[in-house]
Amino acid sequence: MIFDARSSELSDSFDVDICVFGCGAMGIALAREFIDFGARVLIVESGDEEADHETQSLYDMTSTGILPRSGPYESRLRYLGGATNHRGGWNRPYDKSVIDKWPVEYEELERYFSRTTDVLDLQHRNFDAIEAWGQREDQYFADLGPGIISEIRQIRALKMWQEYKDVLSDSENVTILKNANLFDLEFTSDKNAVQSAVVKTLSDDTKRITAKHFVLASGGLENPQILLNIDRLSGGVFSSKSDAIGKYYMDHVGLEGDVVPLKCMNPKLADHRQFAQYNIQPDEEKKYFFVRPGFLLDPSVPDYKHFPRHYFTVGDFHPQCSYQTKEQHEDLYGHSRFLWDAKKAGANPQVSMAPLFLDFAPIPNASSTVTLTEQKNALGHFVGNLHWQFHEQQEGIVSEISNAFEKRMAKNGLARVRLSHYVAQHGLALPDGSFKNDSHHMGATRMATSPKDGVVDKNCKVHGLNNFFISGASVFPTYDWSGPTFTAIALALRLSDHLKQRL
């Protein structure tokens, strides 16, 4: 059932077993698990079926740190389906080495990877390049020789509301309340549990929801802002329970570079729904492994017309670089110098440059924050401020991992590789607004064993509250290079099992 909170015929109160705030990737993945389970689930969603300017404006924030090219207003979508309505759809679970630093056991989370591939409608359960692709004759991506491992990202940009709308709205026990925003929470007198939630429409109609359990699933940037706002309204209930609200915010950045293939690695893509990303073999480069890099190189760029369209919708491609088109390149000197070096090293002059992207796992940084300003939005919440900052060691490590990858590729006789001249010279000190951020909002309500270091425990439950949980990448305590959605959904499915046990 779908109800519109603006309807005058609707009751002013709801009583359910589980109330979920947000009908994006997490809210949908969670609610699906309760279809026919026999518990009453209510999803409260801020938006409607389509975007509207007034609701979307609730996503306005100010920014005082690194200015992302894709800012908080335009990168998010505040309507049913959330950011999955325009998400790129590159999917890969986080690596064991990253999750091993989390309070939750990797093996326990890994059990949900198979169900996550179903939710995201992915083709393969196997993300190991050699096993998934190794046997195919037309596939050369899988093995780049010693010291380099390849890791698969599967591409599928599932619009989750379109996909699951019917099954959710036909369900007897799942109700969706659209055009309703979580505004405030009412706590028990000992402040150890949430009693009810106050949700509001933009015309100030109020509904009150009582539930056994509440799940905040309003997106990686919104989850901390909602906690901070409710903290102010409640006189500090959340800040009395954790020191970490709004700290450790992080996003991914893709750095550009160039590749000149020395060897023919120009296969047809075997499968348009998979992409290999390369990484330095952990055994050989252990010291870099905690900031796992993922290098995306594409030696078959001359054949780019045959690429699947969604590959190009992911982000801005920098101009095709070749001998013929090198004048398009932003950094002519560096580019031609590099090509010349490559030619001397034996590159086939017919082979064009291919783009290289380095996605790196950012180092958690407590000074990278989401806070509140004194300005209010149309809902009556204080507008947030994003102060995104890299860790002071980030730049040096990015440069080291790039060099290590470059050496490895050259040693294996595969390609000349380097980050773009600008990045090589200036590192991460790019001018404001030139960061190609991925809009992967992570970390600002992080998971930790102690409330000193984090907001939620290993079950995604807010420290010090018996029945309030957070779902989404905002709970990640550390990050991998790949997109967060797969792993966040695996956590959401684990949370749904946990809630079933508690009911």
Ligand SMILES: Cc1cc2nc3c(=O)[nH]c(=O)nc-3n(C[C@H](O)[C@H](O)[C@H](O)COP(=O)(O)OP(=O)(O)OC[C@H]3O[C@@H](n4cnc5c(N)ncnc54)[C@H](O)[C@@H]3O)c2cc1C
């Ligand atoms: C352009 C873009 C490309 C991306 N590409 C990738 C990719 O390739 N791979 C990858 O892994 N990830 C990608 N992501 C990230 C991915 O989209 C997110 O990880 C995912 O959507 C997060 O799901 P969520 O449910 O936490 O948040 P969302 O999907 O943003 O959903 C949050 C929902 O909460 C609602 N809401 C907000 N505030 C309130 C409130 N107060 N009350 C009630 N409801 C509220 C919103 O309307 C929305 O529907 C991309 C994101 C963007 C923006």
